[in-house]
Amino acid sequence: MTNNRGGTAAGAVLGAATVATGLIAGVWFAYVCSAMPALARSDDRVFVEVMRNINDVIQNPVFFTPFFGALILTAVAAWQLRGTPAKVWALAALALYVAVFVVTSAVNVPLNDALAAATDPVRARADFETPWVAWNVVRAVLTTVGFACLLRALSVRRGR
Numbered sequence: 670m671t672n673n674r675g676g677t678a679a680g681a682v683l684g685a686a687t688v689a690t691g692l693i694a695g696v697w698f699a700y701v702c703s704a705m706p707a708l709a710r711s712d713d714r715v716f717v718e719v720m721r722n723i724n725d726v727i728q729n730p731v732f733f734t735p736f737f738g739a740l741i742l743t744a745v746a747a748w749q750l751r752g753t754p755a756k757v758w759a760l761a762a763l764a765l766y767v768a769v770f771v772v773t774s775a776v777n778v779p780l781n782d783a784l785a786a787a788t789d790p791v792r793a794r795a796d797f798e799t800p801w802v803a804w805n806v807v808r809a810v811l812t813t814v815g816f817a818c819l820l821r822a823l824s825v826r827r828g829r
Contacts, residue, residue, distance in 0.1 A: 691816045697812055717790040721785055
């Protein structure tokens with residue numbers, strides 16, 4: 670592997686960042702188009718119970734590796750691509766993923782924590798569902814656009 674800007678190492682990191690970002694975009698998209706619409710059909714007790722279970726089981730290495738990896742790998746790729754035309758696309762993807770990370774940390778995780786601590790499922794769902802779903806759509810859009818930026822960085826890097 671070469672270490673020159675835009676070289677083999679940069680290509681490998683950019684590729685890994687793209688895969689990780691695509692996986693996370695897919696997670697958010699799956700919530701948008703299937704998990705949350707299905708749960709919307711459930712009564713309050715079931716909704717709260719299932720969301721609590723999802724929030725518990727998603728905290729695992731299979732999820733955390735691409736979730737944190739996308740951020741780290743995209744930052745490294747942007748640094749490795751400095752001085753190349755692909756840099757702007759990697760930086761755009763990084764900015765978008767930082768926004769996803771902020772939304773997740775500042776909105777979705779606190780909503781998850783409040784849901785976990787709630788005792789009344791009717792009130793818990795009323796406080797949780799609408800804002801969580803809306804901010805998840807934001808995460809899905811931001812991550813998908815970031816994924817597209819990384820695909821463009823790969824294309825620009827290859828001179829296409």
